[in-house]
Amino acid sequence: MQERNKSMDERARIPVSLPRDNPTQSYWQDPPDAIADLRTTDELPEFADVVIIGSGITGAAVAWHLLQNEPVDAAPGVERRTAKKIVMLEARQACSGATGRNGGHTKAASYRSFSEHATSLGTPAAVKIAQLELANIQAVHAFAQAHNIDCDLNPCDTIDIIYDKSHWDHAQKTVAEMREAMPEGDPAAQYTFHTPDQVREQFHCHDSIYEGNLERVYGGVSYVAGSLSGYKLGIGVLKLCLAKGLNFQTNTPAVALRQTQPSEPHSSWEVDTPRGTITAKQVVLATNGYTAHLVPRLQGVIMPFRGQITAQRPGSAMPHSGSLPTTYSFIYEKGYEYMIPRPAGLRFAGDIVIGGGLLRLPDDGLQEYGTTDDTTLNEAVSAYLRETTPRYFGPDWGEDDPAGRVRKEWTGIMGTSVDERPLVGEMLGEEGLWMSCSFQGHGMVLCWMCAKALVDMMEGRDGDELEGWFPDAFRVTEERLSLRFSGRST
Known part of the structure; x- marks a missing residue:
C-alpha cells in the first residue's frame, strides 16, 4: 500500500x-x-x-x-x-x-491528442504532429514491403470503440477541428464515425459491464492503421x-x-x-x-513505465475465427485497451493480442511507473486483461478454447517524458x-x-x-x- x-x-x-x-x-x-x-x-x-x-x-x-x-x-x-x-x-x-514486446499496432489515433497539441503548441504544430504520425505508418509499411521483410505486415483499418460520452463528443469535435485545420482531403484527417448499431453489427462489440457498472457503446471511429510484428x-x-x-x-x-x-x-x-x-x-x-x-x-x-500484454486464443463464436479485418481500441472514461487480431494465414491465426489496463489498477497504475522490471507480471493486470475479450465481444466471443483462453502474456518497459x-x-x-x-x-x-x-x-x-x-x-x-x-x- x-x-x-x-x-x-x-x-x-x-x-x-x-x-x-x-x-x-x-x-x-x-x-x-x-x-x-x-x-x-x-x-x-x-x-x-x-x-x-x-x-x-x-x-x-x-x-x-x-x-x-x-x-x-x-x-x-x-x-x-x-x-x-x-x-x-x-x-x-x-x-x-x-x-x-509491443502489440504490433501501427496506429496513430491522432485525433485523440490533436486538441491538446493545438492548445499547448499551436494548431500548425498539432497538424505537423498528426501528419508525421501518418507518414511514419506509411514509411514503415512501405519499407517492409520494399525490402521483403517478413514481419506479418497487415495494412488495414482500425476501429476505436468508445464507451464514454465525453470521449465520444471529444472525438467528433476534434475530427472537425482537424478537417478545418488541414488541407482538404488530407489523409491525416480522414475518419469515419459509426453508430452503436454499426459497432455491434459490423465490429461485434457490445455494451460492457465492469465492476457492476454499465459501460455503454456510444459509437466507433475508424481510420487507416495496420499491424505487424515489431x-x-x-x-x-x-x-x-x-x-x-x-x-x-x-x-x-x-x-x-x-x-x-x-x-x-x-x-x-x-x-x-x-x-x-x-x-x-x-x-x-x-x-x-x-x-x-x-x-x-x-x-x-524520461521515466520508465511497464506495460503488459496477453495473446488469447479466440472464442468459439468469434467471427472470421478471430481473424477480424480491423484492429481495435476500447476507450473508456479513464483509459483504453488496444487489440490486434492475428490475420489468417499467419502463425496462430485468429489469436487476439490485447494490452493496456493500466488505469484500471489502484492509484491509476502508479506502481507501474519508475520500474524497469520486465521479468515479472502484474497479477492484477493479468486478471483484468484475461476477462476483457468476453466482456467486450459478449455473445460474439462464445466458449473459450479447450486449450485455455490465454496463450502467452508478458511485460515490457516503455519511456515517458513529462x-x-x-x-x-x-x-x-x-x-x-x-x-x-x-x-x-x-x-x-x-x-x-x-x-x-x-x-x-x-x-x-x-x-x-x-x-x-x-x-x-x-x-x-x-x-x-x-x-x-x-x-x-x-
Whole structure:
C-alpha cells in the first residue's frame, strides 16, 4: 500500500537501471531469431565513428539511415566495408526491449491528442504532429514491403470503440477541428464515425459491464492503421544493416559514458561495457525508458513505465475465427485497451493480442511507473486483461478454447517524458551525444521518422527541409530538460 501511495514525482526519482536479466518472453520472440545473440566480432572494437546504444526500432532505423550513403559493393575478394564505422551495443538479445514486446499496432489515433497539441503548441504544430504520425505508418509499411521483410505486415483499418460520452463528443469535435485545420482531403484527417448499431453489427462489440457498472457503446471511429510484428521488423532492419557493415554486439550493456576533453570543439566519447571500452566520435541513445541510467541528468525527465500484454486464443463464436479485418481500441472514461487480431494465414491465426489496463489498477497504475522490471507480471493486470475479450465481444466471443483462453502474456518497459512527447536531438552542452527516446508507448508511429530526423541533424541537414516536416516540439531543449514529474498519473 505504501508503494501504491507514492506520488508520481517520487516514482520518477527511483534510479533507472539497466535492462534486467531473464525478462518475460514475448509472443513475438518465441523462438528468438538466429541473430538474437550475435556478435559481429569476437572482440569489442576499440573505436567507432558512431556507437548506437539499443537495438530496437529506433536503433535499427538510425543505423539504416546512417548507412544510406555508404558504399555497399566491393571488388571481388575485397571485404565489404562502410566509410563510417558504426557499432551497435545491446544489453540483452537483439531487439529484446519494447520493440520486441509491443502489440504490433501501427496506429496513430491522432485525433485523440490533436486538441491538446493545438492548445499547448499551436494548431500548425498539432497538424505537423498528426501528419508525421501518418507518414511514419506509411514509411514503415512501405519499407517492409520494399525490402521483403517478413514481419506479418497487415495494412488495414482500425476501429476505436468508445464507451464514454465525453470521449465520444471529444472525438467528433476534434475530427472537425482537424478537417478545418488541414488541407482538404488530407489523409491525416480522414475518419469515419459509426453508430452503436454499426459497432455491434459490423465490429461485434457490445455494451460492457465492469465492476457492476454499465459501460455503454456510444459509437466507433475508424481510420487507416495496420499491424505487424515489431520484433520481426526490427530484426529485419538489423539484418539489412549488417549486410551494409554494421558491427553488432549483443549482450553487451553500456554501463557508463564519459566525454573526453569536453571543452574542445571535437571531443569524443568513451563508452564503458563489461567487455571493455569503445571510443566514438558520436553516441546515439536509442534507449527509451532506460536512458537515465546512462545520462543522470535525464533522471526524472524520461521515466520508465511497464506495460503488459496477453495473446488469447479466440472464442468459439468469434467471427472470421478471430481473424477480424480491423484492429481495435476500447476507450473508456479513464483509459483504453488496444487489440490486434492475428490475420489468417499467419502463425496462430485468429489469436487476439490485447494490452493496456493500466488505469484500471489502484492509484491509476502508479506502481507501474519508475520500474524497469520486465521479468515479472502484474497479477492484477493479468486478471483484468484475461476477462476483457468476453466482456467486450459478449455473445460474439462464445466458449473459450479447450486449450485455455490465454496463450502467452508478458511485460515490457516503455519511456515517458513529462510533456508526453519524444526527445530527439543532441544533448545540450554535450557535443556528439545524440538521442531519440521517450515514445510514451507510441513508438511504432513515431520511431522511424524520429530516427530519420535525428540522422539529418547528425549529418548537418538540419535546415528548412527538416523544419518542414519535423515538429520543433520533439526537439531537445533546455526548457524540456528542466521539466519534472509531479502529482499523480492520469
